[in-house]
Amino acid sequence: MADEKSWVPQSVDVSVPSAARLYDYMLGGAHNFAVDRLAGDRMEAVMPHARSAARVNRAFLGRAVRFMVDQGIRQFLDIGSGIPTVANVHEVAQEAAPECRVVYVDRDPVAVAHSELILAGNDRVRVLQADLRDPDSILNSPEARLLDFDQPIGVLMLLMLHWVPTEFDPWGLLKHYREALPSGSYLAITHFADDHDYEPVKIAAANINKAGGDQAVERSRDEIAAFFGDFELVEPGLVKFAEWRPSGPGDMSTDPAINRLAYAGVARKP
Numbered sequence: 499m500a501d502e503k504s505w506v507p508q509s510v511d512v513s514v515p516s517a518a519r520l521y522d523y524m525l526g527g528a529h530n531f532a533v534d535r536l537a538g539d540r541m542e543a544v545m546p547h548a549r550s551a552a553r554v555n556r557a558f559l560g561r562a563v564r565f566m567v568d569q570g571i572r573q574f575l576d577i578g579s580g581i582p583t584v585a586n587v588h589e590v591a592q593e594a595a596p597e598c599r600v601v602y603v604d605r606d607p608v609a610v611a612h613s614e615l616i617l618a619g620n621d622r623v624r625v626l627q628a629d630l631r632d633p634d635s636i637l638n639s640p641e642a643r644l645l646d647f648d649q650p651i652g653v654l655m656l657l658m659l660h661w662v663p664t665e666f667d668p669w670g671l672l673k674h675y676r677e678a679l680p681s682g683s684y685l686a687i688t689h690f691a692d693d694h695d696y697e698p699v700k701i702a703a704a705n706i707n708k709a710g711g712d713q714a715v716e717r718s719r720d721e722i723a724a725f726f727g728d729f730e731l732v733e734p735g736l737v738k739f740a741e742w743r744p745s746g747p748g749d750m751s752t753d754p755a756i757n758r759l760a761y762a763g764v765a766r767k768p
C-alpha cells in the first residue's frame with residue numbers, strides 16, 4: 499500500500515479520502531493512503547460486500563468494452579477512469595484489438611499521476627487530468643487529439659456520475675458530450691441506483707460524505723436513463739449492473755443485494 503511518497507503531487511490533500519483511492523483500495527490496489535483505507539474499512543464494516551460491488555462494476559466494464567470492440571469501436575474515452583488497478587479499458591480493448599486507442603480522464607491528481615506511471619510507453623493511451631463538468635477542457639485537449647472525432651468512439655462513465663451533484667446539471671453536460679460524438683458511437687454508464695434494497699450502502703455513503711471528501715448521490719432509473727438522451731440502448735437495456743449480459747459467476751456477487759446496487763446501460767448514437 500502506498501504512503502506519502504515523493505510521487506504524490508503537492509496539490510494532493512492526503513488527509514481527506516478520495517473516491518479514486520477508496521475504489522482502488524476496495525479493488526485490492528496499492529494506490530491509497532491511510533485515510534482512504536480507514537474510509538474503506540468503515541464502509542466494509544457496515545457493508546461487508548463492498549469489495550464485490552467494485553468487482554461487479556469492473557466486470558461490467560470488461561463486458562461493455564469487449565461488446566464495443568465487437569461492434570467495431572477502436573477508440574475509447576473513459577471519463578472518471580480512476581486508478582488503473584485491474585483490467586483497465588486499454589488492457590481489455592487492446593487484447594481484443596491491439597490498435598485500440600484510449601484516453602483516460604480523471605479529476606483526481608493521484609489517479610492521474612498513477613495512470614501516467616503505469617501507462618508510460620504505451621503510445622496508444624493518453625491520460626488527462628480534467629473534470630467532467632468542463633467538457634471543453636476534455637474534448638478540446640491535446641490528449642483528446644489521440645481520438646478521431648469523425649470516427650465512432652466508445653465513451654465510458656462508470657460509477658462516476660453519482661459524484662456529479664444535480665446542481666451541476668449532469669444531464670446538460672451529457673448532452674454536450676453526446677453531441678460531440680459521431681453517429682455509431684457508444685456510451686456506457688453505471689450509476690448507483692436509488693431503488694436498491696441494501697440499507698448498509700446508505701450508511702456507507704453517509705460516512706464518506708461525513709469524512710469531507712467527494713460527495714455521492716444515488717439516482718432513479720428514469721434519471722439515469724435520461725443521461726443517454728436520444729442514444730438507443732442495446733439489449734438488455736438499462737438494467738442492474740450484474741444483469742447486463744453476464745457471462746459467468748465471476749460477473750456477479752454472491753449477495754443478490756449487491757448485484758442491484760447500480761444501473762448499467764450501453765447505448766448507440768443513431
Ligand SMILES: C[S@@+](CC[C@H](N)C(=O)[O-])C[C@H]1O[C@@H](n2cnc3c(N)ncnc32)[C@H](O)[C@@H]1O
Binds near residue numbers: 517559578605656
Ligand atoms: C469509483 S471510481 C470509478 C473508476 C472506473 N470508472 C470504474 O468504473 O472502474 C470514480 C472515479 O470518478 C472520478 N471522478 C469523480 N468525479 C469526477 C469528475 N467530475 N470529473 C472527472 N472524474 C471524476 C473519481 O476521481 C474516481 O476516480
